[in-house]
Amino acid sequence: MHTHRADVAVLGAGPAGCVAARHLGQAGVDVILVDGAISTGSHHVESFPPSGAPLAEDIGLLSTICAASDGPASAMMMNWRDMSEIRAFEGDGPLLLRREALHSALRAEAGMHARMLQTQVRKIVTSDDAAEMTTDEGAIICRMIVDARGRRALKRQGSDLVALPFDARGDVPDYTMWLDALHNGWLWAASLGGGEIHGAIFQKASALAGLSSQGRRALARHQLLHASAFSNACDLSVGPPAAAGLSAMRDPVQSPRHVLIGDAALARDPIASHGLVHALRSGVQAAVAVRTILDPTGDTQAALAFLRQKHVEAVSSAREATARAYRDQSRFTGPFWAERSESIDAKTAPQIGSGPVTLADPLTRAPVLETDRIRWAPAIALPAQNSFFTQHGTVTARDIAVACRPAAPLQEIATRLGRVHAMPIVFDVLQHLTLGGAFAQAVPLPSNKPCARVTSHPSSREIMRDNVS
Ligand SMILES: Cc1cc2nc3c(=O)[nH]c(=O)nc-3n(C[C@H](O)[C@H](O)[C@H](O)COP(=O)(O)OP(=O)(O)OC[C@H]3O[C@@H](n4cnc5c(N)ncnc54)[C@H](O)[C@@H]3O)c2cc1C
Numbered sequence: 001m002h003t004h005r006a007d008v009a010v011l012g013a014g015p016a017g018c019v020a021a022r023h024l025g026q027a028g029v030d031v032i033l034v035d036g037a038i039s040t041g042s043h044h045v046e047s048f049p050p051s052g053a054p055l056a057e058d059i060g061l062l063s064t065i066c067a068a069s070d071g072p073a074s075a076m077m078m079n080w081r082d083m084s085e086i087r088a089f090e091g092d093g094p095l096l097l098r099r100e101a102l103h104s105a106l107r108a109e110a111g112m113h114a115r116m117l118q119t120q121v122r123k124i125v126t127s128d129d130a131a132e133m134t135t136d137e138g139a140i141i142c143r144m145i146v147d148a149r150g151r152r153a154l155k156r157q158g159s160d161l162v163a164l165p166f167d168a169r170g171d172v173p174d175y176t177m178w179l180d181a182l183h184n185g186w187l188w189a190a191s192l193g194g195g196e197i198h199g200a201i202f203q204k205a206s207a208l209a210g211l212s213s214q215g216r217r218a219l220a221r222h223q224l225l226h227a228s229a230f231s232n233a234c235d236l237s238v239g240p241p242a243a244a245g246l247s248a249m250r251d252p253v254q255s256p257r258h259v260l261i262g263d264a265a266l267a268r269d270p271i272a273s274h275g276l277v278h279a280l281r282s283g284v285q286a287a288v289a290v291r292t293i294l295d296p297t298g299d300t301q302a303a304l305a306f307l308r309q310k311h312v313e314a315v316s317s318a319r320e321a322t323a324r325a326y327r328d329q330s331r332f333t334g335p336f337w338a339e340r341s342e343s344i345d346a347k348t349a350p351q352i353g354s355g356p357v358t359l360a361d362p363l364t365r366a367p368v369l370e371t372d373r374i375r376w377a378p379a380i381a382l383p384a385q386n387s388f389f390t391q392h393g394t395v396t397a398r399d400i401a402v403a404c405r406p407a408a409p410l411q412e413i414a415t416r417l418g419r420v421h422a423m424p425i426v427f428d429v430l431q432h433l434t435l436g437g438a439f440a441q442a443v444p445l446p447s448n449k450p451c452a453r454v455t456s457h458p459s460s461r462e463i464m465r466d467n468v469s
Contacts, residue, residue: 001138004117006032008290009133009142011121015276016262017148018106019059019283020290024146025113027291027372032140033110034133036120042242043165045190045198046102047073047094047177052277059284064109068102069095070192071175077229079180081330096175096190097276121149126257144293145258146286148279151243153264154254159245161269161340162208163200166220168233170197180227181331187227188270197233200244202270204336208241216241245269246322252311253304256293261286266314269340272321278314285310285369292374299375306367306374309388316386348384352439356407360440363401366390382436389433393425400433407442410434 010021013035021033048056048065056062073093078085107116119137124145126132133140147153172191178199180187184207189199201223208216217238224230245267252265262279289307292298326340350360359380366379366388378397379388390397395417403416410430417426433439 003138004032004115004140006030006115006140006142007294008032008144008146009034009131009140010114010146010148011035011133012148012150012153012262012264013107013110013116014103014148014150014262014279015106016264016279016283016286017146018103018110019061019280020146020148020261020286021114022106022110022112023059023284023287024290025110027287029291029294031114032117032142033107033114034117034119034121034135034140035107036118036136042099042239043163043198043200044099044167044239045192046097046099046276047190047273048097048276049094049273050092052274052280055277055281055284059280061106061109061280064105065097065102066095068105069097071096073177073190074175075173076177076179078178079228079331080328093175094177094273096177096192102276124258126255129257131257143257144290146290147254147258147260147264148262148283150263151247151267153260154249156247156249158205159243159247159267160205161202161243161245162205162241163202163244163270164208164216164220164241165200165239166198166224166236167239168197168224168230168236169195170230170233171195172197172229178227178229181329181337182223182226183332184334184336185223186271186329187223189227189230197230200270202244205241205243213238243267246272246318248311248315248318252307256300256304259286259289259304259307265311266318268318269322269325271325272318274318274321278318282310282314288369288372289374291372295373298373302367302376303374306369309367313385313387348437350437350440352410352434352441354409356442357410357413357439358404358407358442359401360438363397364388380433380438382433382438384435384437387436389429389436389438392429392432393421395421395425395429400429400438404439410439 007030008024010017010033013033021031024031053062056065072095074089076087119135121133121135123134131142131145174191174193176191178189185201185203187201189197191197201220220238221236224233246269248266249260252260261282268275289303292303293300323341361381364379364381365376367374368377368390377390379390380397382389403413414426414430
């Protein structure tokens with residue numbers, strides 16, 4: 001059998017693996033991209049949120065994604081709260097993507113920069129400076145493995161939420177999405193042109209246990225009867241059930257030679273959407289981390305810490321978004337809904353008074369992406385967001401630490417920073433830090449004192465979170 005050699009083996013040519021392989025290959029790294037599947041299986045249509053477009057554009061894949069799309073959804077019909085709702089998108093709806101077309105377009109992009117190998121990976125062994133995989137097509141020896149094999153990459157706790165994918169035809173408006181709460185689950189579907197409907201019914205795995213494919217089809221038929229838009233749907237077919245619950249690996253760094261990305265590291269519950277955006281983002285982050293590790297002058301520890309930190313942030317924001325989406329549902333009550341509505345991670349920043357404040361923790365360090373390498377930078381811990389602040393615009397963590405000496409009311413800290421930096425950015429940063437729990441009172445707050453607030457600009461938290469770094 002053949003032995004393949006490469007600097008990096010990317011395992012899994014889904015969105016995450018394709019992006020990582022393409023990025024590494026574009027940077028001149030010798031990459032082999034390995035995938036065992038012939039078809040993408042499972043469900044057929046996904047939505048790509050408009051908030052993912054800037055990232056896709058940054059990494060040069062927006063036109064590829066658009067080309068794999070049948071166009072944006074024009075409306076979302078929701079039976080999620082007490083009253084039915086129609087959300088019209090007016091041109092900025094999520095893109096409806098055919099999964100198969102998306103995967104093959106991304107594979108074609110990756111194939112321009114990486115060698116492709118169609119085979120199933122069976123076993124991985126890593127040492128201090130190399131990794132070896134056993135596949136059906138022989139061995140692969142490399143220096144780093146980027147593992148993007150999706151939910152099945154490594155053994156993990158079974159998900160109690162499964163998706164039963166279905167396709168049907170019906171007399172429904174074109175390019176529309178539906179979100180319906182059911183007694184013990186929920187349904188998402190999208191129509192393309194000509195009455196073509198694709199969707200999935202999400203429910204507890206136990207609801208499908210022991211059912212044959214005919215039994216699953218009968219169940220789907222019964223459940224669709226309760227979704228008003230699909231009660232007359234015909235040509236119904238169902239696909240194999242797929243795990244769909246939120247599932248996160250504890251550590252995305254399996255060893256210094258083996259890192260997990262995309263669904264292999266964190267599989268989001270589709271109720272919180274953004275699985276594709278997470279896959280793309282983690283592919284880029286891994287590529288930069290791997291380039292740092294392969295660079296003899298790069299800091300491997302900073303690169304691995306970067307991947308861990310991004311994972312912690314992604315897991316906590318996925319948990320928050322998932323619980324929020326389930327909590328938002330008000331048509332049904334019951335254990336299915338209650339179990340999923342609880343926020344596990346929810347932390348809130350300590351309230352600070354209008355008196356003098358200081359940093360809650362001393363300045364520390366966090367890994368940051370700078371140009372195309374990861375390095376350490378001075379940082380302020382944001383415990384309420386499981387993250388760190390290093391810099392926003394011209395304002396650095398060190399600037400904040402200096403402005404906090406001596407302790408002073410928040411407004412005074414803003415004035416000190418405003419002598420050197422533009423005021424709007426100072427307000428943005430202080431608001432972000434306050435929400436993140438960066439500050440503590442320098443003297444205990446009397447119980448009747450009002451709470452401090454910096455005024456004026458909307459939080460930049462989402463902006464800071466949403467970019468690749
Ligand atoms: C029912 C459902 C609906 C969803 N809807 C949406 C949506 O509307 N919008 C959205 O953004 N996200 C959605 N998601 C999530 C989205 O599909 C995933 O987040 C995304 O596909 C993850 O990409 P990935 O590259 O990490 O993994 P995957 O897309 O799972 O790719 C993994 C690849 O690894 C390969 N592989 C696996 N094991 C091996 C092996 N041993 N050897 C070789 N190759 C292997 C597989 O063949 C596959 O090509 C949905 C998920 C589900 C289950």
